[in-house]
Amino acid sequence: MSPKYVDKKERIKAIAQIALKLFAQRGYSATHVNQIADEAGIGKSTVYEYFKTKEDLFFAAIKEWMFQFESQLAEQIKDRKDPIEKLNAVADLTMQWVEPMDPSTLRLSLEILRHSLMENGIFRKRRHLMKELHAGSKHLVIDVLLEGISKGVFKPKIAQDTENIAINLLAYLDGISLHSMISENYIDLKRQINFYMQHLLQTILVDPDLLTRFQTEPAQQRFLPA
């Protein structure tokens, strides 16, 4: 039943994943540590063996969520060679996550937002830890940008701005995803993202003609459902 040496990292990850599922279903305060332990088939005390508090567990769960995104992103980037295509991978992956319109995704996003906004929200208290949650994806994007520069596809002078560009892109994708999830009727996610990517590429591409390579349709703005 109880092997003497356990891979703690693995165990923490497993518990966090189960917690993530429940938090996504019921929200933070309606999910009890007991339920998480039950779902994991272990005792509540065991959960507390690996996490100091419920808040820690929640934070770890969200971290796990973001890490999943990050590693999928790394995967996708690895699979493409063209820097433009690699940049596109970020947008594609975002759409893959949002598109299924899984309410869990929306619930989790709201929960994160809530805990960032509320006086005593968990992410409010740990603002200093939040950076590192985004750091992974950010660096992936930065690397793509740098690679693009060295390959002569992106303008050399953006080199000093890679971090800002990465942040802007990821923040935009976060924002537009949330919006899209909240009101599915009003936003054509693909068009919106296309629109942003166009502007971004126009700014950073050495040869704007390359734009046509990925842009499949004219990004006319349409907000209202037909």
Next chain:
Amino acid sequence: MSPKYVDKKERIKAIAQIALKLFAQRGYSATHVNQIADEAGIGKSTVYEYFKTKEDLFFAAIKEWMFQFESQLAEQIKDRKDPIEKLNAVADLTMQWVEPMDPSTLRLSLEILRHSLMENGIFRKRRHLMKELHAGSKHLVIDVLLEGISKGVFKPKIAQDTENIAINLLAYLDGISLHSMISENYIDLKRQINFYMQHLLQTILVDPDLLTRFQTEPAQQRFLPA
């Protein structure tokens, strides 16, 4: 201290207003009935004299919030004569509520969203009561539309669609407000609303030339901050 006969309606409203303030500050579960009672300068039991449960109180608070919007809307509509101007009043008022970027507004909106989405959310349980929350504003808009028709400004054939049009307008304003609050940087609320109103008016106006009367600037789309 305690007069024998109290205006219950008034008292309910007063308590709901105080509750609203606290809910907006801390969110539902972090606001305790005790705090509400303290803030109101009354005992907790007194609160329970007027509300059966905390959930009832929350619901009443949100109702109060929406009622405030509704009565301000009624006010503004009364003050204008032109049907187009009256329709505009809805958009104007929405902007007035959202513009100050009061975090409370965002927090309340999120809380409502949350309780509509979560498995055991308060608004989930009372879906049947939700209609009546929106009914007031909806009917104000419907009346404006009907008035516009009878004055020959709006097309007669929209008469059968007034309710759908009203719902669409109010839902759009809800959605775009939320979006605007969430990511202040990306959305020019005025332009977005302008854009919607243009389309709406184009659809319902008898004489499209009247459009220029209210449209002050070309609604070019700009998403990215300059």
Next chain:
DNA sequence: GGCTTTTCCGACCCATGGGTCTATAATAAA
């Protein structure tokens, strides 16, 4: 087979906070 270290968990603790009960204060009416 002992001995030690690590893992696990059932039982417990206790603060919290939603909700109730009841005695008391207020006051309109007689």
Next chain:
DNA sequence: TTTATTATAGACCCATGGGTCGGAAAAGCC
């Protein structure tokens, strides 16, 4: 002034759920 009625709140109840503790079970090591 008395009385009936209503308003109020302090004290209480108790379920809930986060968090702790101490001991048992497992397993590596000799």
